[in-house]
Amino acid sequence: MGTLAHTLEAEGISTVALSAIRGVTEKLKPPRALHCEFPLGRPLGKPLDADYQKNVLTAAFELLKQTEGPVLIDFPDTIEDSSDEALSCNLPPRDDTDQHPALAEAKALRGAYDRNLAGAGHTNVGRVGDADAIPELVECFIKIADGTSWKEAGIPTGNILEATKDMMSYYEEAGAELAGHTPAARSAESWFFKQTEGGKLLIAVRAAMKEAKVPFWMYITPMGV
């Protein structure tokens, strides 16, 4: 992002950057940066809190009064992620009499996913397919965990990294509905990987790809999972 700041300034546009990783901002030295020690993925701090978001923007725009740069200021409030505290919610009953538990679980979550979409009006599922494609994705992941090459598993569009994000988002958005509130940062992700069959499946996919020496195996799940 600091690179873009320098590029845009050189083209005659004034920039102010919201910094997420202070160590990188210190090295790149964009002309004006407001460092916000907020959860990664939430650079304005708090979803559904317009006043808080506006305070962040106002503090950022204040830097435009500086007559020379680089200037790096810290926003006074900080927010930590909640990856250590998995979202608390109960999974709906599933029918796994003759199917893989992850497949049964994903199908059972569809109602919660749909209710969340109806309420939020927005979804991050749709990178390789919409929610209808989730069972197919799960079947592809089961094959990879069982030893099939990721290239031959039939992933829609062939983009496995996008496919894993669709799976994570589907669960995280269903989990938000089951919990009844917007999850604290990364708590839905922790719930997915620690408490669901779908999360266990993606961890198995990562292990299989590591075993097969696929160079990007570490991007199948977040660090530390």
Place this chain on the structure above:
Amino acid sequence: MADQMFRKMIANEGVPVIEAAAFTSPPPLAEARVAIVTTAGLRKAGDAAWGPGDQSFRVFDNDDRDVQLGHLSPNFDRAGFAADINVAYPVDRLAELAAEGTIGSVGAHHISFMGAQDDTMTKIRMDSGKAAAKILKDDGVNVVILTPV
């Protein structure tokens, strides 16, 4: 704590060397035309996916709200954006600031790149970044708020 682990690792990564940093003086904020440039790897629902090492950009109309996170990295929260796109793409907040007269106006377009690139970003610096700037300047934008994920 997941973020701290990632921040620590990324802070040790290489960054492009900027030989001569420009500093463009802005107009008064109340007269500024403001656009968002984000590195969140956003895309409109149904648009093509971002690829590894992709240093291109996507253009959105100010009215667009059907934007999705398409960034390839798994190392950031997605649930906040799913609940409220403004937490990384503050289009509604800019509209409010313009209506209040805090900023002059909001650009007709906003732009997304995908961050977490290699340590040279040559294409962004020499090509796509300049092309994005032209689109903004043609619209009269003179201030950009840059947002990461």
